[in-house]
Amino acid sequence: MTISNPTLRRWLLDTGSLTERLQQHCGEFAVHKIGQGNAPLYANEQRWLPAGVNQRWQVREVLLCADHTPWVFARSVLPETLLQGELANLGTQPLGKRLFNDARFVRSEFELCQIPPAAFHFGAYANASPANARQTNAPPTLWGRRSRFHLNDDYIIVAEVFLAGSPAYQDA
Numbered sequence: 001m002t003i004s005n006p007t008l009r010r011w012l013l014d015t016g017s018l019t020e021r022l023q024q025h026c027g028e029f030a031v032h033k034i035g036q037g038n039a040p041l042y043a044n045e046q047r048w049l050p051a052g053v054n055q056r057w058q059v060r061e062v063l064l065c066a067d068h069t070p071w072v073f074a075r076s077v078l079p080e081t082l083l084q085g086e087l088a089n090l091g092t093q094p095l096g097k098r099l100f101n102d103a104r105f106v107r108s109e110f111e112l113c114q115i116p117p118a119a120f121h122f123g124a125y126a127n128a129s130p131a132n133a134r135q136t137n138a139p140p141t142l143w144g145r146r147s148r149f150h151l152n153d154d155y156i157i158v159a160e161v162f163l164a165g166s167p168a169y170q171d172a
């Protein structure tokens with residue numbers, strides 16, 4: 001999968017906190033929580049999680065908003081064991097604030113994907129595609145990335161889609 005735009009490549013492959021990177025590019029940053037709770041996992045999520053344990057998961061979907069514009073849609077799969085511990089009471093605090101301030105969380109390589117804007121809808125909690133995906137200057141496809149964090153035997157999946165208004169698509 002080749003990414004010709006170096007700006008997009010840097011955003012997709014940056015291994016630091018996306019929250020912190022976005023905050024550096026805007027005045028006001030906020031996490032808009034679309035939903036968090038028990039929701040069905042996609043088959044390709046289930047395949048990426050340890051089988052056989054009677055683990056219970058929650059799905060968290062948020063929009064990361066910069067100066068009131070949604071720049072990233074994020075869907076995370078979180079084990080309830082961590083939601084009762086290291087990830088308790090997340091609310092609208094960025095998940096990254098917990099993950100990147102605890103060295104015990106180990107991150108996998110990224111998986112990348114391309115999504116036609118017309119095909120992009122939020123996951124479990126809302127069925128409206130982001131308004132800015134219909135922007136006239138929207139990129140021909142949206143790009144997303146997914147990685148897995150683990151802390152001992154607990155695994156988290158974090159998927160992030162860069163929306164049309166994000167700086168990831170600005171020309172190099």
Ligand SMILES: C=C(O[C@@H]1C=C(C(=O)O)C=C[C@H]1O)C(=O)O
Nearest residue numbers: 017018019062074093094095096
């Ligand atoms: C993992 C991070 O946390 C961000 C915040 C999220 C949330 O609050 O649900 C989800 C994914 C990330 O975009 C990060 O900042 O890199």
